[in-house]
Amino acid sequence: MDIEVELSRIIINEESDQQLIVLKEIHGNRSIPIVIGMVEVFAIDRWLKGTEPERPMTHDLLNTVIEELGATIDRAVINDLREHTFYARLYLHQDDDEIEIDCRPSDAVALSTAQDAPIFVAEHVLDQASQ
Numbered sequence: 271m272d273i274e275v276e277l278s279r280i281i282i283n284e285e286s287d288q289q290l291i292v293l294k295e296i297h298g299n300r301s302i303p304i305v306i307g308m309v310e311v312f313a314i315d316r317w318l319k320g321t322e323p324e325r326p327m328t329h330d331l332l333n334t335v336i337e338e339l340g341a342t343i344d345r346a347v348i349n350d351l352r353e354h355t356f357y358a359r360l361y362l363h364q365d366d367d368e369i370e371i372d373c374r375p376s377d378a379v380a381l382s383t384a385q386d387a388p389i390f391v392a393e394h395v396l397d398q399a400s401q
Contacts, residue, residue, distance in 0.1 A: 272390035273300075275301075277314070282315065288306075289305070291314065293389065293391060302399035309327070310379070313380040313383075317383045332381065340365065343381055343385040346387065350395060358377075360373050
């Protein structure tokens, strides 16, 4: 079962390449921290604040490509945790088709944030990571 989560915290440390986001279950108390890169954390932060860069960054480009192809992001699912590494899937809808794409959780969260799509975490991942 997948549990819906929300982005509850973004911790930006400009002196480090590793940034932190915290996802918290919407109808519960569990949360999981995920270390992400600087590019992804700035993309998420920009979309949440509604600011746009002078030129499109990689996540902006990918979001535009998805939109121009007539697709929308339905949801992101962080579906696995192996050897301290999270795995995710991004689900797109295009016409009547669902497209499932393997991706890093940071990219899934960034793109879901851009399109205001829900984020889910598999229950076994939430159990394992929130301990």
